[in-house]
Amino acid sequence: MSKRKSPFKDPFAAREAEKYENPIPSREYILELLDMADAPVTHEQMCTMLKLTGEDQIEALRRRLIAMARDGQLISNRRDAYVRLDKIDVVRGRVQGHRDGYGFVIPADGGEDIYLHNRQMRKVFDGDEVVVRLSGEQYRGKEEGAIIEVLTRNTTQLAGRFFNEEGVQFVRPENPRITQDIMIPFGAYGGATHGQIVVAEITQQPDKNRLPTGRVIQVLGDHMAPGMEIELAIQAHGIPSVWPEAVIAEAARLSHEVEEKDKLHRVDVRHLPFVTIDGEDARDFDDAVLCERRKGGWRLYVAIADVSHYVQVESALDVEARARGNSVYFPDYVVPMLPEALSNGLCSLNPHVDRLCMICEMNISNAGRITGYQFYEGVMHSHARLTYTKVGEILTGEGDTRAALREEYKTVVPQLELLHKLYECLRAARDERGAIDFETVETRIQFNEERKIERIVPIKRNDAHKLIEECMLCANVCAATFIEKHNLIGLFRVHEGPTETKLANLRAYLSELGLGLAGGDKPTPGDYQQLLQMIQGRSDGHLIQTVMLRSLRQAMYQVENHGHFGLGYEAYTHFTSPIRRYPDLLVHRAIRSVIRSTEPTTHVRRVETAKPIPRKFIYPYTAAEMLVFGEQCSRTERRADEATRDVVSWLKCEYLRDQVGAIYDGHVSAVTSFGLFVELNELYVEGLIHITSLPHDYYRFEPAQQRLVGERTRKVFGLGDGLVVRVVRVDLDNRKIDFELESEAAIRRPKSQVKPKVAKRDAKVAAKKAAKPATKTAAVDKTAAVNKTSTKKTTGTKTAGTKAAGKKTNAAAPEKKASAKKSATKLAATNTPATKTVAAKATAAKTKTVDAPRGAKGSVAAAPKKAGAKKATAVKAPAPKATSAKKTATSASKTASEVSHGRKNAKAASKAAPATVQPSPSRATKGKTVTRAAAPAAKTSVAKPKATK
Template sequence: MSKDSQKAINAADYEKYSSPIPSREYIMGLLDEPGKTLDRDQLGQLLQLVSSDDKEALRRRLRAMERDGQLTFDRKKGYSLLREDDFIEGLVIGHPDGFGFLAQEGAGNDIFLHDSQMLKVFNGDKVRIVMSGVNQRGRQQGQIVGIIEKNTSHVVGRLIHEEGDYFLQPENSRIRNEIDIAADQLNGAKAGQYVNVEITEYPCNRFNAEGKVVEILGDSMAPGMEIDVAIRSHDIPHKWPKTVLDEAAAMPDEVKDADKLHRSDLRHLPFVTIDGEDARDFDDAVYCEKRKSGGWRLYVAIADVSHYVVPGSALDQEAEERGTSVYFPGHVVPMLPEVLSNGLCSLNPHVDRLVMVCEMAISRAGKISAYKFSEGFINSHARLTYNQVGALLASPEKGLGKQVAKNHHAVVPHIHALHQLYAALRTARTKRGSIDFEKQEVQFKFTKGRKIDQIVPVIRNDAHKMIEEFMLCANVATAQFLEKLNLPALYRVHEGPGEKKLTNLREFLSERGLNLAGGDKPTPAHYDLLLRSINERNDAQIIRMMMLRSLSQAEYSADNQGHFGLAYSAYAHFTSPIRRYPDLLVHRAIRSVIRRSESGSKLHRVLKKFTGMGSDPVHRIKNATPLEEGKSYPYDLDKMKTMADHCSRVSRRADKAGWDVEAWLKCEYMQDHVGDTFSGVISSVTNFGLFIELDDTLIEGLVHVTALNNDYYQFDAAQQRLVGERTRTSFGIGDTITIRVVRVDMDQRKIEFELA
């Protein structure tokens, strides 16, 4: 070794290594020229390394520098320095099979990450990678060189004890890392229990992650365990900070008389609420009356949460973080404390409540001709359920319908008026071409000990559809109001189908002799026309599902892009401020306009021009105290863009948590039905088998290709079928089938079927 090389050895390396070699910095200096590459032999010669021990030390050092993102290696050329533009940043997306992907913001294809790379990170980490070639399938893959931002501080899962060691098996299937837990870090937890573990050491190349138990959730089959696990697995905020509880406790039990001042008194109007049997938070109340000139005047009164939850308060900050209430079977994690969500803000019957009112003039043809927003207070005349109103409309002379007519006779004429208006709105919706998927849902019924007892289909009646149409009207009026005033606000947007998904859908439909009109740019009307043509088909549910899959997911946006599925040019969420933060933001926007200066201003002229109203589309009460705009609505466009991303993310998080709980409950239910037979339809086909969705319960399970033992089946990707080589028997999406339940895997939430 040359004298220069000896001088380049770090003093500490003499103590750490038996054969120390020059430092990393010195080696990087040898390569510090653009485009310069040297292989290991060339570097060894420059360093004048002779002994086999020195050469082995160089090999190890170069591998370590490659691993740490200092060097990149090309088999043909050798080693070169990694420069700043060689690095790629993105978010890690784990896959249940152990590998993962790097998702780059604004980029098209994700970059593959091998299983070995995933062992040193967690799902959701923001990392820096370098490209490392292509995998066996020709997909670009990367090598992680550093973690920019750690996503995971706690992991929920089941505590496993094997060969004297404890580790956590994460509940999140996207986390495949085992997390080691020392015996003195169990804090009383026992093997088999679900626990919440705090990560004390992140994983690395050589060692698993380490953690300590900070919360014991309980045994796997304990009542409600599926919800406790989902809440923590998806990081859903569920504990109220003291500052929030203090603010909530300071709220009055009932509406103060002072708060009713400068509001429209609408208590004489027979508003009613119509909700599910188990509902506790009532956001909306409705009333309509026929107009002498024809058509109707529809009032949609929404709980005025914005009066109580002011920007910047502890309640507001917590509501923003939560973003939405999260609904599970038999349980809810509310966005607001119950003193507000179920009490002061909820439009409970026969008590005064503050509301934001959208009053709309609707023509005989079911079109909104004018609208007006106001602050008011109402006294709901009845708390009705969908089942009650559905029975009243369908069978008023018998059973539940007759009972409702007797108990609520004062509001019955108004319910019929609402139903007549609904008929006009449905006709208008059909003409507009809104997509009506009528997606089937299920309801879980439990025993007193919260053991899953039944899974039954939810039957949507005219009461469900009626309230849905009224809420759509109010949301459309709101979006038009926000857009015309050019207020920074959140819209609910939904894009049409992408090219690839549209191609896949057309191929699927052609297999069934169906066609989606519209060419490359089908409209909602084309979708709806096809949907209405398949109602009598046995495979209608699967066709609806495939059509739904072809569409993108709705999201929040500060930029109005219209709503494809509903066929609206503008759409916003106004009707649920108790349980959705975007609705609360929209209320604040409207309220800031109501409490601005009186008519005659430039604002007034703009409102008249764009809405066609003879007066402001907001109703102001004389001498109402104006709100300071910067405080009542302190949002600009940039803030709204941030809000849109956050609210979309927490909405998706709530959906995923709900799906996890449903999957758990369905598996738990099917444990008692192993060996039983059921009918269903094939919902998906892969090269490894058939996914079957059972009738009524919508439970999905897999018939593995190896269970089709009467032939050897090939996967036809173009036709989405498995076809037997000898018998030519085929199985495709939408085919009806009878299966037997073979096995339920609670850990993986998987159900295995075989043909019956």
């Protein structure tokens, strides 16, 4: 059994003896024994090797072996014999499903994703932990694998729609990454009726031979009930939203106000005029700021809510906050990380009350550089609760409004002016540093009294947003530097530069526009920023910016620091939002562990009466634990992004559902091999024009140039092209909106870009046309003139309420019968069943997070990832018909806020002052007069936001 003699003694026996009354061999020792064995070892054989005879010890070893297998250290075969996982050619990872039935394994060690065929995905759910063996085959450049063991089943219940069809009962999961229906045995449907939304508990996990089974444990309500989209997203993405009893009890034991004993042993800064600056509807205030002029520069104070004082390590509050990872900000609804008693009460830096805080005090030079900093525990008193709108008006406004506000807040106006001057210096330093500064449009959703979308309005950023952003960036940088300097095991916010493939695609796209990106194989943030400055003022500037943004990687939390590419920092972390982000709470604990120690350092300020606290009570984490926390927090951040994106997509689909047949102006926001994604200019809603709906031609997708090119007509559809589109289909269940091209405003490719064979062919066609008789041309011109005249005489209109079948309202015009017939045929085709496109769904599956210093709550999702085919593909476009493909990904503007926008934009993403969305003007299209659809009229009342669930 053994290659050599077993080790005589467990080197970690003393550690195990401290932890357990009946100590068992350590994991390290078990791994060493298995490494020496020449074959897999059973539990019984292991007991013999270790000379374990006691019943308790034998049972404890069995449990340890199971735990090691669950954690991916071991794997067992069919006869329950164990072997080290790292000694066989397998990969451990997490399953990520796809809406088309196949999936991937995301390796735990960070390697390349492994493709799972539909047959393999029948065995598991999205999110399960598995071990796969590589098959040696490849699928679209990815290794294909086969599941040999499921380590952890992570789906125990799910939300979906209940169906009862001819006596067969099942639940269709709302999560698009889970494609198996859950069979519901007779009598286990919990009173649900056909079509209702339910929560089902899984009683039998899936395997290759049978579908999973379950039972209905909760009926959420009818499919279209108001607010159901949020409840569905919460359930589908597994977002914890119900507080455990232990958490409720622990929060109830806390006082409503700061106790006097807690104010002791802290630096008292209540006399200093700290202010908070947030959105109009914000209810939790993480941070307050203060600025003083000093010789050679400024002294900046950033006070952050001291959550670590109230949320103790491994308490019920701590465990639940870690499971949630971050607050989730839906439009008009919040699922908080901490109970409201803390998030909106005891921890929130509310005005005119005492609050405990962690302060970062910084010295900043006139050049905008941080020359020194200190962290300390403090007690503060906010002197004013200000909003971005008010501060922006006070600083840069004009007229009576500005004068009135300056009078109302005259005690803090000097403070605001100092902060504004500091911001100008910090902004100059940011430009010198070369941080990437994306400027994109963010939007808010406003609701009416029935919680239907009333309007979608853009968010306008002012200097107040940017001022707070720069202050938070400074504090976060100091926190990251502190962690490094004191050799603490902590989480950094890491954003690495672009990959070789993405960089090559970006350069190819830029070369088509006569542009270039400096920096060679390793461009710097400054090179990106230089290009952004070059494209300012260009009509296609925002599209170029979108492509640049998509070339960047996703930001995440890691133990190893690799810098932050987008912000241009060598070290960066998140410190300023511990109420809503768990990584920030961990960083606070790391800093506090040094403040409450005796370690000599100049970067903390201690109060003599504050006694040292052993680190094991404040920050007892190992590198392995912190690595797990980083992965967990990155995952919950993506979970929140996906859930909010699902809700917004659902609401937008509901918004346009009554507008089928309406016509809008839009622009191409993404190009793929299967069609064009178009964003409506005034509604900020995105839908798909499938390639089969484009004018008759073979269309070649050129990924580097991001365009579709007609083989015969040479028509070009590319990023940023302005199009007029008709809404032809809205699929609420799948969050898809389909458009049809109404006007063919495509652009021909310049002759310099035409391939030699194509150019030769085009020359022959041109010569043949030139040789035709002039009389025919004249006849065509005469016909066109007649058609133009008859168009002006036509009075029939087509309104937004016209059905997608497109009946002609002006049937009395005889000269337009042919056109009407053609139009009716074309629109009738939109009622045919939509065809699904794998690529359409693939692009919707991934999002990108860059970073938000104090910005959009947690992370944000980028514009959809474009299909990365290396070779151009030609696709035949038959007669137009509707498609079902709809990309449900957030626009790049939201991603860009992580680099350049303020901290609270996403928290207030659904709140905004009323603004009017103007409908597009009427336009005559293809010889028929069409009345464009106006956005629904605004209601006088807007639903008040709920704070927490």
